[in-house]
Amino acid sequence: MTTHSKYFYPAAKHLRCDEVIHIGKNCWESTIWNFTGTILSCVKFVLPLALIPIIMKIRNLNKDVFMQSFRIFVDFFFGAWLVSGLGLSSICLFRRICGVFYYYTVLAVPAGLGAFISSWIISERAKHHYAHGLSTVAFQVSITRGDFYIFKLLRNSRLAITIAFMALNATLMHGLRENHTGRFYWLTQPLKSKTEYHEFYEESAVMDKISPIVRSQIKCCAHEDSCDTFIFNGIKKFFKFGVGLEIARHLIYNYSRILRNPLIIFNVFFKQLNWNLVLFLVGYVGVYRFIYCWRSRRNIYLCEETSKKDNQLASLMSGLVFYLYPDQSIFSHTVITIIEIYWTHYYEQIKTFLKWIPLEKINMIHVVFPLVFGYVTHIRTFYPYLAPAIQKKLMHLSTNYKDAAIFTAYHKFLFGLTPQFLL
Incomplete structure (x- = not known):
């Protein structure tokens, strides 16, 4: 300058x-x-x-x-x-x-x-x-x-920015979990420990095989649905969200071309979509929810401190998916969101x-x-x-x-x- x-x-x-x-x-x-x-x-x-x-x-x-x-x-x-x-x-x-x-x-x-x-x-x-x-x-x-x-x-360095994102993601998710004063928008919201234990159990065919719980009559996680449904719904939601973001981005970049030739919309949306972004979003929420459910099943009666550690582990590991799409705008968004959360907190x-x-x-x-x-x-x-x-x-x-x-x-x-x- x-x-x-x-x-x-x-x-x-x-x-x-x-x-x-x-x-x-x-x-x-x-x-x-x-x-x-x-x-x-x-x-x-x-x-x-x-x-x-x-x-x-x-x-x-x-x-x-x-x-x-x-x-x-x-x-x-x-x-x-x-x-x-x-x-x-x-x-x-x-x-x-x-x-x-x-x-x-x-x-x-x-x-x-x-x-x-x-x-x-x-x-x-x-x-x-x-x-x-x-x-x-x-x-x-x-x-x-x-x-x-x-x-x-x-x-x-792709590896360096991925490791940094993992640490930032764990920091951000911890801040979201501790936050009680405002609404912050992030890819997913952290789960908290259960305040009561329901004496019923909804079958999770996949998670039951991966991590069977000791007492089958206890609902082990804080989410409402079964673990399979909880994980699948997150993947489905963020698949649609990723595709929606890509469509919005291509509309912005190709608005004039689409108006001149509407048929080009098929080429723009289905051949030029950045599927790495969609894969990152799907993988991020999928890994976070899977690890948190897996950890919750290992200790049904989660105390607050255990729940916090499980949240941090799930957040840290879900950050690994960033390696597939090491985008600087997502990284910067993470940093700014952390500043907003901890400023408020x-x-x-x-x-x-x-x-x-x-x-x-x-x-x-x-x-x-x-x-x-x-x-x-x-x-x-x-x-x-x-x-x-x-x-x-x-x-x-x-x-x-x-x-x-x-x-x-x-x-x-x-x-x-x-x-x-x-x-």
Whole structure:
């Protein structure tokens, strides 16, 4: 970043808004377009995400499922549209206030301001999902460009990132098990020890052969169904979830192609789906549930400490499946989720330790959301080779490709390049 910042001001001090931000328009016309020209593209951006509940429950569709999908669409659309419009319009604002383009007032600060204002207006669900997603991208960029030895090891060694994921997964699942203050979304929720022992038993043909229980009249696990059903239902659910995610991803990447030629949908969905992701999801939940049931059957009367250890063992071993799909975005998502869980769990201790900061008066989402959005937007423009492909595509859709136009104009004026290969 030092090289860019050093030479940016001399090269950009004479640039005007209409040379790089809104060529052929004045600032007011550009502002109107920022809020009108992005409506359809934001619909394209959000629609695949809103369809996931329908895909997940395709065999049990009802009014509630469609209403859930519609609410997701409205919340996420309004959030993407407002953040995009305010962020793009703030570029001209800072150009007029400062008189020139500075390195960080080109996109980072305007994007952060747009996110900050939006965080007070959009729904809780939308801003938390966007903040979480952007934080994941920011951490992924840190892995990609970080000079620390641990970052180099994580991006260059499949074994190292798998071992790290195993440890993180055990930490995360322990935090989920201990959490009583909030709802955190993870691939699966940990089981807890039984509070009562039911004097009946539901047959599990497979698990009975692998690990027969001593007293056949005792229900050994905390889940409601038989062990076979519990494991199979998890595998089936995450198979559908994985396929749904892949369909949503391909809809985002191939939206225009599918509209031009709907028949291509079969080629996109059935030949290009990333089955390694689906295999990871299925294997992860399958291994976790199998090991936990197997351990529960070995000691029917689980005490709390034994149950915690079984949860940690099952979490650790299920992390091995990451070797099949060592994706940095999943790894980064794990890290960010751990931070969220333990921040909530130890909030009172943190507040006491940082007593010079009035944390009770600060909603951290109003701090995190602008910071990470400004950071990833800055990276997208000046270090596009570090930005994940999905981030580029989502920014294209949420801004109706205005980000690509700005990106191209800056690089053309500053470096004499038209970097189409980085768009």
